[in-house]
Amino acid sequence: MIRLVTLSEFPPDVIDFVSRRLHAAYGMGSELEGEGEIPSAAFDDEHSAYDAVKAVEEMDDDVTLYADDKILYLTSEPLTAAEGPMGRGPVDGYAQYGGGKAIVTSHGLSDKGVPLDVGLAKRAAHYVGHLWDLHHCFDPRCVMHPGWSPGFAAYPEVALCLFDREKSERKIKLGSS
């Protein structure tokens, strides 16, 4: 089960759309678990954004996860991440690879000209994919394609490529066993 927790206000139809698309992409149940608050300790003053890694690790929620449950936090706040070897780049979420928690932001979708529901669903499916150990994909139509590349706005469908679809199915089966 993919449990959604909103950390900002989202229209109900957007959450419904995200939930349906996650179900369609992974064949798992997806539901709105409730609302939460992004931890203020995760705010990075220097970049006027929340540190995505800290936000997930320090999240104080009472969501109970069973077996292969995944939890996805949805926010509209800007996110940032630690500087890597290439410096700082665009950050639209964070996922614990092979773990249980991920966060996704809708921040910056309007700049790309992508509708809120489609953009958020694509990002949500992308980070849930990382929770299933999926890596980035070169196919611009696949949701695992990096979110900053032109493929994100060019292809509105929320779908996995065949390879990622099969890989996620294998992982889900292993997880539930």
Add this chain to the structure above:
Amino acid sequence: MATKIPEPVIGDGSLHVGDRVVYPNQGICRITGVETKQIAGQNWEVVTLSREEDGATVMVPKGKVMGIGLRKVADVAAIDRVFDELSTPNTDPQLDWKVRHRENADRMTGGGLFGTVEVLKGLHALSRVRPLPQKERELYDNARHLLVGEIAAAMNIPLHVAEDNLDYALWPPEGMKRKGRPLPPATLGPPSPARVVTGDDDDLGFEDEELGTGETAVVPGAPAAAEQPEEESDEEEEKPVPAPAAKKAVEKAAEKEKPKAAHRHEAPAAKKQKPSHPPAKKPAPPKKAAAKKPAAKHPAKKAAPAKRPAAKASAKGKR
């Protein structure tokens, strides 16, 4: 007086118990010890490793440690050179699949960190020209998995940050620079061969679960047909043309195969009364499809989506 137990020599002596190492086919591991195991009546000295991503124990015969390409996790300076290499675009992918296959196999096992980088870079460049065949797609994913794990381990950063940085080099976002040099922003690459996407939200109705839902319901079927020819045409470039008798036999087999394939693709579409799927980019001649694909493969793939759990009731109830 305590006697110091001599530390076992592993490989060429550069590896020690407790070291984090890269095992080409397993990922990042930690050496946990050297043990003697009795296997098939013989005593074998094995190096035991614990795979970091899932804690699985891997045992390698001591004498084969260097042969399998086991090596220490790279240092930060080497990772820096990896990013220099990754951010230099490769515009000349190896197009001969035989050469590519041999080179990539050697690089993955014995090429070390930069061998893995070359595999990833080469396949990435090729993917910008045309979609990768299934086996190379798997190799691309393996190379990426190893590299992401090693970057994260070497730099002590989360896997997610490591992968994002790797792709800042491969698919540079606007304004990305490497050591002061601006990188050309990523352009739109070719999508995988056509697949059916409805794009209609209402088509995701959960009543379709038995056949798979909406746009993704057709994903397992459509691209399978579309991607396979790529691989086959790729791998069979230099195969001799079959003799006329054999040709007839495979054509007959292809005739038998046809209705199954059609049934597989039409099932979801027929239910939704949608127009037929767009044709695959490069349809393979039926003889090749019949020769390569065993019939038993199809029902297994078709059956997979039906196993998905239903969950709408609980999701809706909560909202």
